[in-house]
Amino acid sequence: NFSLTPAQIVAAAHADPGQNTVQLNHIHSHFGIDGNSGLAIDTGVSPPQSPSSAIMGPARRLDPSIPNYFSSDFDAMEIWIGDNRSHIFTYFLGQNAGDWFNLLNQGILRTGVSDSDTHDKIVVQVGSPRNFVASPSDDPATLSALAETISANVNDGRSVGSNAPFVRITANATSTGETAGLALGLPTLIDTTDGNVDVTVQVQSPLWAEFDKVELYVNSTTTRTSSNKQSGNGLVSVKRYSITPDYTQSVAPSVVDVFPSITGAKRLEATATFNLTGLTGDVWIVAMVKGTDGISRPLFPVSPNSLQQAGNSTLANLTDGNLGEQGMTTMAFTNPLFIDVDGGGWTPPGLQVNP
Numbered sequence: 001n002f003s004l005t006p007a008q009i010v011a012a013a014h015a016d017p018g019q020n021t022v023q024l025n026h027i028h029s030h031f032g033i034d035g036n037s038g039l040a041i042d043t044g045v046s047p048p049q050s051p052s053s054a055i056m057g058p059a060r061r062l063d064p065s066i067p068n069y070f071s072s073d074f075d076a077m078e079i080w081i082g083d084n085r086s087h088i089f090t091y092f093l094g095q096n097a098g099d100w101f102n103l104l105n106q107g108i109l110r111t112g113v114s115d116s117d118t119h120d121k122i123v124v125q126v127g128s129p130r131n132f133v134a135s136p137s138d139d140p141a142t143l144s145a146l147a148e149t150i151s152a153n154v155n156d157g158r159s160v161g162s163n164a165p166f167v168r169i170t171a172n173a174t175s176t177g178e179t180a181g182l183a184l185g186l187p188t189l190i191d192t193t194d195g196n197v198d199v200t201v202q203v204q205s206p207l208w209a210e211f212d213k214v215e216l217y218v219n220s221t222t223t224r225t226s227s228n229k230q231s232g233n234g235l236v237s238v239k240r241y242s243i244t245p246d247y248t249q250s251v252a253p254s255v256v257d258v259f260p261s262i263t264g265a266k267r268l269e270a271t272a273t274f275n276l277t278g279l280t281g282d283v284w285i286v287a288m289v290k291g292t293d294g295i296s297r298p299l300f301p302v303s304p305n306s307l308q309q310a311g312n313s314t315l316a317n318l319t320d321g322n323l324g325e326q327g328m329t330t331m332a333f334t335n336p337l338f339i340d341v342d343g344g345g346w347t348p349p350g351l352q353v354n355p
Contacts, residue, residue, distance in 0.1 A: 001061075002057075002061055002062055002063045003060065003061040003062055005062060005063070005066060005069055005071070006024075006030075006039075006069060006070070006071040006074075007071035007073060010022050010071055010073045010074050011073065014073070018148055019148035019149075019151045019152050019155075020075070020151060021075045021076055021151045021154045021155055022073075022074045022075050022076070023074065023075065023076040023077065023078060023113060024074045024076070024077045024078065024110075025078045025081075025115070026078065026081060027077050027078060027079060027096050027099060027100075028081070028091045028095050028096055028240075031043060031095075031099050031240070032095070032229075032238050032240060033055070033229050033230075033231050033236065033238055036230060036231070036232055037060075038055075039053070039055050039060065039069045039070070040053070040054035040055045040229075040231065040236050040238050041069065041070045042054070042239040043098075043099040043102035043103060043239075043241065044102050044222065044224055044239055044241055044351060044353045045351070046106055046350075046351055047068070047070065047106075048070050048072075048102065048103065048106065048108070049068045049069070049070040050239075053067070053068070053069065054231070054236040054237060054238065055069070055231055055232075055233070055236065056233045057069070058233070059231060059232035059233040060232070072103070072108045072110070074110060075110065075111060075154070075155045076110060076111040076112070076113050076154055076155070077099075077100060077103075077110050077111070077112060077113070078096075078113055078114070078115055079092060079096040079097055079099075079100050079112045079113070079114070079161075080092040080096070080112075080113075080114035080115075080129050080161050080331075080333070081096075081114070081115060081117045082115075082116060082117040082129075083116060083125055083128045083129055083163055083303055083305055083328055084305040084306045084328065085305075085306040085326060085327075085328065086306075087117075088328075088331060093242065093243060094225075094240070094242045095240040095241065095242065097112075097242075097243045097333075098222040098223070098240065098241025098242050098243050099240070099241055100112050101217065101220050101222050101241070101243060101286075102222055102241055102351060102353070104284050104336060104348070105219065105220075105348055105349050105350060105351050105352055106348055106350065106351060107347075107348030109157070109336075111154055111155060111156075111157045111159055111335055112159075112161065112333065112335055113131050113154070113159060113161060114129035114130065114131060114161030114162070114163075114333075115129065115130075115131075116128055116129060116130070125303060125304075125305060128163045128164075128303055129161055129162060129163040129331070130161070130162065130163075131154075131159045131160065131161055131162075132159065132160045132162060132166060132167075133150055133153055133154055133158065133159045134153045134158035134159070134182060134183060134184050135149070135150055135153065135184075136149065136184060153184070156188070157182065157188060157335035157336065158182045158183070158184070158188075158335070159182070159335055160182065160332060160333070160334050160335070161332065161333050162289075162331070162332035162333075163209075163299065163303060163328065163330065163331050163332070164205055164206060164208075164209030164299060164302075164303075164330055164332070165203050165204065165205035165209055165211060165268075165289050165330060165332045166203070166204045166205070166332075167201065167202070167203050167287065167289055167332045167333075167334055168181070168182070168183065168201070168202040168203075169181065169182060169199065169200070169201050169202075169285075169287045169334045169337060170186070170199070170200050170337075171190060171197050171198070171199045171200075171285060171337045171339060172197065172198045172200070173190050173191060173192035173193075173196070173197050173198075173339070174194075174196065174198070175192050175193040175194040175196065176190065176191045176192060176193055178190035178191060178192075180337045180338070180339075181337070182334060182335060182337070188336075188337055188338055189337075189338040189339075189340060189346055190337075190338075190339060190340070191339075191340045191341075191343060192279065192339055192340070192341055193343070195277065195278050195279040195280060195341055196275070196276065196277045196278070196279070197276050197279065197339050198273060198274070198275055198276070199216060199273070199274040199276060199285055199287070199337075200271060200272070200273050200274075201214050201216075201271070201272045201273075201274075201287045201289070201334075202269075202270075202271050203251075203253070203268075203269065203270050203271070203272075203289050203332075204267055204268070204269050205253070205267060205268040205269075205330065206267055206268070207255070207266055207267065207268060208299060208302050209268070209291070209299055209302075209330045210253070210268065210291050210296035210297050210330060211251070211253060211268070211270070211289050211290060211291045211296055211330040212250060212251060212252070212253075212290070212291060212292050212295045212296045213248060213249070213250055213251065213289070213290045213291075213292055214248075214249045214251055214270075214272035214287060214288070214289055214290075215245035215247065215248050215249075215287065215288040215289075215290065216245065216246055216247040216248075216249075216274050216285060216286070216287055217243065217245055217246055217285070217286040217287075217288070218246045218247070218276065218283050218284070218285050219246075219281075219283045219284060219349045219352065220243055220244070220245075220246055220286075220352070221244075221352040221353065221354050222241035222242065222243055222352070222353055222354070223241060223242045223243075223244065223353075223354050223355075224239055224240075224241055224353050224354070224355060225239070225240050225241070225242065226238065226239055226240075227240075241353070245288070247274050249272045249274065251270040251271075251272050252270070253268035253269060253270040254268070254269055254270065255267075255268060256268070256269045279339065279341045280341065281341055281342070281347075281349060282338070282339060282340055282341050282342065282346045282347045282348075282349070283338070283339045283341070283349070284336040284337070284338050284339075284348075285336055285337045285338075285339065286333065286334055286335070286336045287333070287334045288331070288332065288333045288334075289330065289331070289332040289333075290329065290330060290331055291329035291330030291331070292329065293324055293326065293329060294323060294324040296329060296330060297321045297322060297323050298322050298323075298325065298326065298327025298328055298329055299327065299328045299329070299330065300318070300322050300327045300328070301318070303327075303328040304327075304328075305327070305328050306326055306327050306328055307322060307325060307326060307327035307328075308325045308326045308327070311325065312325065
C-alpha cells in the first residue's frame, strides 16, 4: 500500500466543508531530506521538481509511477520554524525563504508563516515566533466565529511573522493614487504608470526587542547551494536556496511613551521608506525587520535561546544587556505586495537563481 502523495493529502484536507488553510509545515525537510525524510524537491527549476526526482518513490512508500511529487495546491508554508539562531540563519534565511522566493518568482503565490514548533514545552519556547493576522476584531471572544474569515485572510497573505515587532508595510503609486497593504480594506496589488512606487515599513516593538535594520526583497534572486545527503535510497544531491536583500536601510528607533499616565508604558517605533524608481516589469515586495548582533541587544530573557554561555555565569552577567553575545535577535517578515507596472495585470518575473 502506497502512502498518499502530497497532492492527495492536500486534496483530502481541502475537502473539509467551508474555508480552509492547508499549511505545508517543515519545508526544510519537505523540500530537502532532513532527518532522512522529505522529497528533495528542487524549487529552482520550472516546474519545481528536478526533471528526474532525486528521491525514488519507494524510499518514501510513494507510487513510483508518479513522476513529480510536488504539489502547489497548499495555501500556506511554514518558512520560519522555531526560535533559535540555527532556525533563523540556517533554515529560515539560508534555505526556506529561498524556496518561498523561488515559488513567488514562478507565480506560485503561497502565504509565508512562522511557528514556534512547540512539541515539547521543556526544550522549545511556546509562542515565538508567531503570526499577526489581519482580523476585523481582536476580541478573543469573537475569534471562533471569525475562524473562516481569518483563514481566508491567511490565504490572502495578510499575515506578518515575528518574534516581537509589529510591522506594517504599504506601497503607494503616486501616478495612480493607489496604495497597497496587508491591512483589511487595502488591496495587495496596485498599478503604477510611471514605474515608481514608494514603500513604507512602519515598525512598533517592545523595549526589550531592539531592531536596527529594515530590508526589502524585490523579485529577489536566490543563491543555490547543493549537498549530498543520504536519502534512504543512497546519496542524492539536494538543492536549497539562500536569500540576499535587494535594499537595506539602517534605522534608529525612537522610544515612544504610549500611555504617559502608566509608568513604563513605552515602545520602540521607526519608519523606513524606500523609493523604487524606474521599474520596467511587475514586482513582488517583501520586507524584513532585524536586530543585528552588537548593535541591538538580544531578546533575553523573554526569549532565552542561543545566548552564549561563556561570560554569563552570574546574574549580573545575564542582566547586563548581553550586547554582542549572540542570543535571539529581533526578526519579523511580511508577506508580499504586488506592483503591476505595464497595466496588463501582475506577471511573475520567472525564476532568478544564482548561479
